[in-house]
Amino acid sequence: MLNYRVDDLSDDALAREREVQGGLAASTRALIDAVIRSTVDDEEILEIRAQVDELTARLTKSQIAGPFGVSVTPGGTVRGHGNAVVGLRNAIAPPLAIRRDPAGRAEADFTLGAAYEGPPGMVHGGVTALLLDQLCGEAAAAGGSPGMTGTLSLRYLRPTPLGEVSGEAWIDRTEGIKTTVKGKLETSDGVTVECEGVFILPRWAREAMARDAAASPPPSFE
């Protein structure tokens, strides 16, 4: 069910991918923001749309058959570039640059713009859940207990304004294949959302990982 490709990429190739494909995704993030906020006239929007369609046609001349998936290099570099939260090539992802601590902790500082809005001027409550899910999964993995989300409970203390946000998650306890992780988001005004999640490595995932001896366990299944 899980399927990690093995891609034998050199350090140079990985760096170039970060610059070239990562750069295109970064530019696409700026485009997403502009599409939401632009007030240029309709004729101009129609022309721009036609050009976006042309660029898409050029990109799709050659492409992988399905979603990006997750690939690992023989050296152990994990490329989850399609991931909706941390994916290098995914313009939907802010993307979070997560700092990990082998003690079972994950942290990130990031800026959320117009594309993450829910209530006027505020981060969508579901977006905060999305980011916390990833942070919790990465904390579990950093601590040596990678897993998929089993349960996730969120408590919203106050709205999170769009802008600079910090997130962190840490392993609270581990019992066999079940890891309980806690997390929170905060802004300069204090904590806005708290969560607790249980991350589990299901049997099919353990079996898939055992089958694929070439692949190191990925840092997160999120």
Added chain:
Amino acid sequence: MLNYRVDDLSDDALAREREVQGGLAASTRALIDAVIRSTVDDEEILEIRAQVDELTARLTKSQIAGPFGVSVTPGGTVRGHGNAVVGLRNAIAPPLAIRRDPAGRAEADFTLGAAYEGPPGMVHGGVTALLLDQLCGEAAAAGGSPGMTGTLSLRYLRPTPLGEVSGEAWIDRTEGIKTTVKGKLETSDGVTVECEGVFILPRWAREAMARDAAASPPPSFE
């Protein structure tokens, strides 16, 4: 704290906005997918990136100062076009076309592509939380009890494969300003995620709504 603009737009203007600005967002969604999956060579990617930057520059020649926010027309049409789940102009949003039932129910059928990936080939667990949060908020609002998320608890029964997904949410019970909503996502293989959320209309939101007599209560604060 909440701030709803009032925009006096005719039905014709609303229809044209749906076609023109909505069309540009739809094309941008296709671009996001192509950016993740393209295997064209680096020179071509660099050229395409430069053109994306040019289009962004054209769009930002004239734009609103901050995020889109939520606007209402005097006729009561709510325009949450920046919303991360349902926003017409937000390329991050699938977007969900939510059917509402005044009995306090919200449903949507949608397709999730490469941009919503978490584990290989599967919907990111946090994306399912994002979509369910919106559906639950809309169910509460449809039933006459709009609110912001107070708590949200998710139970993951099995991974959700990328592709066609259906979601629904319904009011379980209402006590004063607290509305408890249940929801689920399912694919052709059955239910993948269940949730329960408590939605609350906080005092500052009630006061803001009372102050702005021109604005109808929006259908959702998500």
